[in-house]
Amino acid sequence: MLGLIRSSFAEMPKTIIINSDYSVKKYQTVQDEFEKTFSYPVSKIDLGDPQWGYSKVKSYLTSEPHGLIYCIGTEALLLTRKYNKNERILFSSVVNWLRFPVDENSYGISNEIHVGMQLAMFQYFFQKIKKIGIAYSEKYNAEWFKLASIEAEKRGIQLIGQTITKKLELTELLPQIEALWIIPEPMIISKKDYLFEILETCEKSNIPIFSYLPDLSECGAVLIITVDDPTIGRQSADIAMQILEEKPIQDKIQSLVGSHVIFNLKKANSYQLKFNKDALDAADVILK
Amino acid sequence: MVLKKRFILHLFIFVNLVLCFVNTAYLQTEKIFIYAYSPEIYTEKFSKLKIDFDSYLSQFGSYEFQPFSNREIFENYIKDKHQCAILLSSWHYKKIAKAYSLVPILVGVKNGSIYQKSVLVSRKQKIEITDIFTNRIASANSIEYTKSLLMAMYNLPDPDKINRIIIVPKEIDALFSVGFGFSEIAVTSRNSLDRFKAYEPILYQKLAIGAESKNILLPIIAVPDGFQKDSQTTINIIKNMTKTQAIDTIHLLGIDAWQPIDLSELEN
Numbered sequence: 001m002l003g004l005i006r007s008s009f010a011e012m013p014k015t016i017i018i019n020s021d022y023s024v025k026k027y028q029t030v031q032d033e034f035e036k037t038f039s040y041p042v043s044k045i046d047l048g049d050p051q052w053g054y055s056k057v058k059s060y061l062t063s064e065p066h067g068l069i070y071c072i073g074t075e076a077l078l079l080t081r082k083y084n085k086n087e088r089i090l091f092s093s094v095v096n097w098l099r100f101p102v103d104e105n106s107y108g109i110s111n112e113i114h115v116g117m118q119l120a121m122f123q124y125f126f127q128k129i130k131k132i133g134i135a136y137s138e139k140y141n142a143e144w145f146k147l148a149s150i151e152a153e154k155r156g157i158q159l160i161g162q163t164i165t166k167k168l169e170l171t172e173l174l175p176q177i178e179a180l181w182i183i184p185e186p187m188i189i190s191k192k193d194y195l196f197e198i199l200e201t202c203e204k205s206n207i208p209i210f211s212y213l214p215d216l217s218e219c220g221a222v223l224i225i226t227v228d229d230p231t232i233g234r235q236s237a238d239i240a241m242q243i244l245e246e247k248p249i250q251d252k253i254q255s256l257v258g259s260h261v262i263f264n265l266k267k268a269n270s271y272q273l274k275f276n277k278d279a280l281d282a283a284d285v286i287l288k
Numbered sequence: 289m290v291l292k293k294r295f296i297l298h299l300f301i302f303v304n305l306v307l308c309f310v311n312t313a314y315l316q317t318e319k320i321f322i323y324a325y326s327p328e329i330y331t332e333k334f335s336k337l338k339i340d341f342d343s344y345l346s347q348f349g350s351y352e353f354q355p356f357s358n359r360e361i362f363e364n365y366i367k368d369k370h371q372c373a374i375l376l377s378s379w380h381y382k383k384i385a386k387a388y389s390l391v392p393i394l395v396g397v398k399n400g401s402i403y404q405k406s407v408l409v410s411r412k413q414k415i416e417i418t419d420i421f422t423n424r425i426a427s428a429n430s431i432e433y434t435k436s437l438l439m440a441m442y443n444l445p446d447p448d449k450i451n452r453i454i455i456v457p458k459e460i461d462a463l464f465s466v467g468f469g470f471s472e473i474a475v476t477s478r479n480s481l482d483r484f485k486a487y488e489p490i491l492y493q494k495l496a497i498g499a500e501s502k503n504i505l506l507p508i509i510a511v512p513d514g515f516q517k518d519s520q521t522t523i524n525i526i527k528n529m530t531k532t533q534a535i536d537t538i539h540l541l542g543i544d545a546w547q548p549i550d551l552s553e554l555e556n
Contacts, residue, residue, distance in 0.1 A: 039451075114468055114470070116468055117464050117468060120464060120488060120491070123487075124460075124487050124488070127487075154490075155490075228456070228457050228461075230455075231454070231455070231456055231457065231461075234454050234455060235454055238424060238452060238454055241451075247422075254470060255468065255470050256470075257424075257426050257454055257456050257461060257462075257465035257470045257471055258426075258454075258455075258456035258457050258458075258461045258465075259457065259458075259461055259464075260457065261458075276487070278483055278487070279487075280536070280539065281458070281460075281483075281539060281542075282458055282460045284333065284336075284457055284458070285336065286536065
């Protein structure tokens with residue numbers, strides 16, 4: 001039986017893994033885990049390797065039919081769709097995938113942890129925190145804020161928004177909230193000054209910060225919930241195999257099933273925050 | 289007066305114990321390793337485990353903690369080691385104890401019990417065998433161990449048909465993934481499910497237990513047969529972790545403490 005399956009594998013067009021840059025640790029982890037789990041033949045392109053010039057990539061992507069093209073990272077996704085508009089693609093590790101056109105041949109894993117899961121995790125650690133502030137721009141995150149507010153309401157949490165225009169203004173927001181949630185908001189993330197101003201202001205006001213950026217744990221954020229890169233690789237392999245076996249896939253763009261949680265215990269203690277000690281089991285990293 | 293005498297007596301015992309530890313540590317020339325492999329520990333936690341264990345062990349002399357993420361490498365590595373302690377799951381212990389001449393010394397304790405149960409959780413009332421073969425299964429254990437649990441729960445002869453297991457970092461991830469509908473089935477311990485019920489009552493209401501395992505012994509500390517007589521100091525060091533700040537390290541193993549194992553427990 002296994003032999004029969006294997007021989008049919010051999011006849012199947014190869015799956016291409018196109019990595020934005022294999023030397024970047026998170027992309028490397030994703031690819032390695034994918035390959036460990038995926039049981040079909042693959043060929044690989046590493047855009048970080050100088051031997052893969054754009055013309056070579058183009059000819060590779062357009063030369064023959066492929067079972068599937070798995071794109072790791074934004075550059076890989078953009079390049080693949082530029083040169084090959086028709087074949088099935090699967091993407092992961094793409095920040096804010098909503099920026100990119102997704103057609104019926106596109107499958108993917110969101111690089112953001114599901115908002116409900118993040119809120120559940122916040123609540124698991126801090127049951128008393130009921131008012132969470134978010135600074136966001138109308139341009140990028142108005143819709144997300146609406147959806148997140150609905151999710152939060154189900155949990156008895158109120159999300160209090162502060163829209164960012166030209167200047168970041170937190171003076172009105174801070175007195176109303178018990179924690180600030182830094183989301184993937186380009187107006188904040190792309191400006192280091194804004195980010196540091198937020199961290200500094202919250203520190204002075206004893207407002208704990210929740211975020212998705214691992215680096216912020218070293219800068220005073222209390223709770224970080226981010227994607228777990230090995231799980232991205234494994235889940236991508238699962239979706240890829242379902243696609244190749246023509247099995248039904250309920251959600252073409254899926255939320256990630258595994259999170260990476262960093263809890264800054266030192267900071268939580270310095271703010272004298274009451275937290276659920278049982279929740280420490282859910283932390284992958286505890287900073288003391 | 290009686291209190292004073294009692295205090296002096298306790299002080300005397302304490303000083304002797306400390307001296308005993310110090311002497312053993314300085315007399316010991318060869319480094320003693322604690323080798324660890326457990327399918328119940330997510331491998332990404334190994335670096336933290338190693339740092340924390342080594343920091344605790346360093347105060348007692350020449351000891352080192354060495355975790356392994358691959359079962360085969362672990363088994364090959366410990367084959368010729370005589371002066372060491374070995375941390376492994378009870379499931380794994382039963383598989384290799386005879387061939388490796390291992391003697392069990394300690395067993396983990398969680399919530400006062402040396403056993404745990406694994407459960408299969410889904411949003412459906414019943415999990416059929418076909419669901420095991422076709423649905424996505426989230427588990428914080430290794431694939432091999434998860435398959436063995438499923439095979440035992442459903443009396444399955446062939447593990448090859450179970451091929452949609454996704455390993456996640458923590459049991460709570462597995463439960464959330466089913467609760468939010470990202471996976472169809474979660475494999476988790478009964479303890480984690482009970483905790484989920486307490487903190488996530490609304491999501492918990494959407495879940496049902498499809499199957500439950502028999503009692504499973506928590507992880508074991510074993511030593512090679514030839515080292516048993518001389519292993520007392522090492523075993524005491526491991527056992528006493530709960531009395532220090534290193535208790536957080538024990539929690540990373542999914543247990544609260546260690547206790548001496550009764551050999552009859554392994555017969556089940």
